[in-house]
Amino acid sequence: MKPILEIDAVSKKYLIHKSGQQPYLSLRDSLSTVFRRSNGKEAFWALKDVSFQVQAGESIGIIGKNGAGKSTLLKILSQITPPTTGKITARGRIASLLEVGTGFHAELTGRENIFMNGSILGMRKAEILKNFDAIVDFSGVEQFLDTPLKHYSSGMQLRLAFAVAAFLENEILIIDEVLAVGDAEFQKKCMGKMGEVSKSGRTVLFVSHNIGAVKSLCSRGLVLNKGQLEFSGNIDESVSYYQQMNYSENALLKVFETSAPFRNETIELISIAASTPNQDVLSVSQKIRFEITFNCLLENINLDCTMEFRTIEEVIVFHTGALVSRNRDSKTGQYTVAFEMPGFYLNAGEYSISLIFGKDQREQLFAIDSCYFFKIDNDAVIGSNSGHLPGILRPDFDYQITHQSF
Amino acid sequence: MYPEDKYLLEIKPKSKFSFGFKEILSYWELLYFFTWREIKVKYKQTVLGFLWVILQPVLMTLVFTFFLGSAITNMTKLNIPYPLFALSGMVIWSFFSSGLSNAANSMVNNSNIIKKVYFPRLIIPFSAILSSSIDFMISLGLLFAALLYFGAPVNWLHLLYLPLALIMISFATLGIGMFLAALNIKYRDVRYMLPFFIQGMLFISPIMFPVSISNNAIATTILQFNPVAGALELIRSIFGNYELNWMTVGYSSISTLVFFLIGLYYFRKTEAYFADLA
Numbered sequence: 001m002k003p004i005l006e007i008d009a010v011s012k013k014y015l016i017h018k019s020g021q022q023p024y025l026s027l028r029d030s031l032s033t034v035f036r037r038s039n040g041k042e043a044f045w046a047l048k049d050v051s052f053q054v055q056a057g058e059s060i061g062i063i064g065k066n067g068a069g070k071s072t073l074l075k076i077l078s079q080i081t082p083p084t085t086g087k088i089t090a091r092g093r094i095a096s097l098l099e100v101g102t103g104f105h106a107e108l109t110g111r112e113n114i115f116m117n118g119s120i121l122g123m124r125k126a127e128i129l130k131n132f133d134a135i136v137d138f139s140g141v142e143q144f145l146d147t148p149l150k151h152y153s154s155g156m157q158l159r160l161a162f163a164v165a166a167f168l169e170n171e172i173l174i175i176d177e178v179l180a181v182g183d184a185e186f187q188k189k190c191m192g193k194m195g196e197v198s199k200s201g202r203t204v205l206f207v208s209h210n211i212g213a214v215k216s217l218c219s220r221g222l223v224l225n226k227g228q229l230e231f232s233g234n235i236d237e238s239v240s241y242y243q244q245m246n247y248s249e250n251a252l253l254k255v256f257e258t259s260a261p262f263r264n265e266t267i268e269l270i271s272i273a274a275s276t277p278n279q280d281v282l283s284v285s286q287k288i289r290f291e292i293t294f295n296c297l298l299e300n301i302n303l304d305c306t307m308e309f310r311t312i313e314e315v316i317v318f319h320t321g322a323l324v325s326r327n328r329d330s331k332t333g334q335y336t337v338a339f340e341m342p343g344f345y346l347n348a349g350e351y352s353i354s355l356i357f358g359k360d361q362r363e364q365l366f367a368i369d370s371c372y373f374f375k376i377d378n379d380a381v382i383g384s385n386s387g388h389l390p391g392i393l394r395p396d397f398d399y400q401i402t403h404q405s406f
Numbered sequence: 407m408y409p410e411d412k413y414l415l416e417i418k419p420k421s422k423f424s425f426g427f428k429e430i431l432s433y434w435e436l437l438y439f440f441t442w443r444e445i446k447v448k449y450k451q452t453v454l455g456f457l458w459v460i461l462q463p464v465l466m467t468l469v470f471t472f473f474l475g476s477a478i479t480n481m482t483k484l485n486i487p488y489p490l491f492a493l494s495g496m497v498i499w500s501f502f503s504s505g506l507s508n509a510a511n512s513m514v515n516n517s518n519i520i521k522k523v524y525f526p527r528l529i530i531p532f533s534a535i536l537s538s539s540i541d542f543m544i545s546l547g548l549l550f551a552a553l554l555y556f557g558a559p560v561n562w563l564h565l566l567y568l569p570l571a572l573i574m575i576s577f578a579t580l581g582i583g584m585f586l587a588a589l590n591i592k593y594r595d596v597r598y599m600l601p602f603f604i605q606g607m608l609f610i611s612p613i614m615f616p617v618s619i620s621n622n623a624i625a626t627t628i629l630q631f632n633p634v635a636g637a638l639e640l641i642r643s644i645f646g647n648y649e650l651n652w653m654t655v656g657y658s659s660i661s662t663l664v665f666f667l668i669g670l671y672y673f674r675k676t677e678a679y680f681a682d683l684a
Contacts, residue, residue: 076417082417091414098522098523103519115439116443119439125435
């Protein structure tokens with residue numbers, strides 16, 4: 001049988017504007033650039049010469065860091081943007097879930113939104129009608145079906161959105177990180193449904209930073225790096241390749257300079273660094289100093305910077321935030337948030353840091369998932385147990401020993 | 407053909423140009439749902455709701471009649487009641503202006519959707535204009551009510567021209583609307599230019615005055631070539647004494663067709679990159 005999806009030497013070039021220019025144009029910009037030779041654009045290859053084939057029924061996890069080209073690949077597969085060169089042949093209907101709830105309208109009721117959203121995702125009206133009860137049942141919002149969406153809680157909106165998507169009948173499903181939301185119970189339900197889908201013989205392409213989710217859903221993995229396909233193999237090999245790649249690239253203790261993808265209109269991340277005062281390896285007994293440097297582009301808000309440390313298995317170690325400004329007095333310019341983690345805190349192992357910048361501790365301004373990786377080694381201490389111990393924490397308590405004779 | 411080729415799809419760099427009507431037909435359900443959403447949402451949380459469709463042309467007609475009515479009737483030897491003349495103008499004009507501004511802003515307003523899902527992009531401006539055409543039907547009913555109220559003679563046979571008028575004005579609105587919608591994605595200046603443009607159009611269209619108002623040949627030509635003029639001429643031919651000027655209809659259809667083709671061409675040519683620019 002022919003592969004259901006053939007991706008043949010696909011590349012995508014973007015023209016990016018040099019810093020200081022807005023991504024969208026105004027007529028004035030356009031007119032003024034007519035008369036200038038250099039128009040302030042640089043070519044950037046978001047994808048370069050990517051080829052692979054997918055057999056019907058396979059579920060493939062696409063992994064890679066931010067800016068590796070995952071989203072671009074999904075956008076091209078979804079026909080949202082055309083490739084610059086190359087060709088894709090699909091032998092089935094593609095449904096893309098790059099977000100849940102596309103086309104939801106706050107003024108429409110839950111019922112109406114099911115039809116609107118389903119239709120945008122490419123369902124026929126007959127299909128929606130056929131699955132309507134199941135969708136409502138899965139979402140668990142029966143009582144509010146005729147209430148406008150604006151009165152739903154965000155969790156309810158999400159459940160409704162996912163429920164619609166769960167009943168797509170297309171042969172090829174392209175799913176982007178839609179599970180990274182919602183409460184734990186609902187996430188579990190979604191994962192269950194996704195597992196069902198991938199076992200039902202349909203073809204799934206799944207992008208996620210959640211390595212655990214990718215591992216449990218997919219049988220094959222593709223590792224993208226800087227727009228190129230670096231590795232293709234079974235999912236376990238791919239995940240370990242990806243992890244290796246991260247640690248070797250983010251060479252320890254080096255300040256990691258961020259590039260274009262890590263900024264939006266409110267925050268520009270400049271660097272993250274982890275260091276110890278005297279040694280050049282991070283070890284269990286050492287204090288570790290973390291420094292996060294970023295530009296803030298908003299004035300007079302309460303800015304907070306939240307860090308989430310995770311293990312390589314995506315278990316959250318902690319989620320803690322620094323209030324950068326408390327009295328609505330943030331200033332534009334460069335901020336550095338630094339803190340020290342005491343020694344004997346984290347166990348030896350590999351960790352990632354995700355950042356979330358927030359406004360007034362309510363609204364999220366910018367979130368960057370797993371943007372920094374570091375590794376803590378065991379101390380090479382003679383005598384004491386320097387082998388690897390299980391667990392996430394590695395406390396060194398001041399044990400009080402008392403003894404009484406019988 | 408292999409059985410698995412039933413849904414064969416090739417995604418390639420954009421090369422050949424096509425108008426893509428076949429694809430739109432296969433997505434007619436989505437067009438329906440988009441239109442339905444527009445209509446549903448439009449008058450949500452308003453007190454008067456659909457009454458706005460009637461109030462706008464009525465109020466404008468009252469203003470025109472009060473300030474300009476007798477002057478224009480005397481000047482141009484208008485042989486139908488001025489309120490009817492102005493109301494018929496406003497009915498067409500409301501459709502044109504609301505359809506145009508809906509269509510021109512439609513792509514930008516739906517940019518979150520076009521960045522996430524593929525479907526033929528033309529569906530968006532099409533649905534914007536389809537939803538305006540519902541308003542048009544309602545205000546057409548208003549026009550007939552006014553016709554009966556004034557007891558003016560009616561040329562019943564000319565009712566057959568109504569569909570033609572609707573098609574002409576729809577094409578004109580669509581043509582300019584598609585062009586501006588595509589342009590708006592790239593240049594947000596359109597949003598600011600639009601109210602000014604629509605206001606300007608009102609004064610160079612035979613809405614509140616007939617084409618015969620001006621002796622200036624250039625002004626007359628502009629009025630005749632105006633894409634709105636043809637539909638106006640056809641709809642006014644319903645009035646018993648109105649002399650239908652086929653020249654105006656002809657000129658206006660030419661410009662309508664030109665606007666439509668330019669708009670469609672530009673939209674189709676640039677749509678592949680909407681998601682990157684929006």
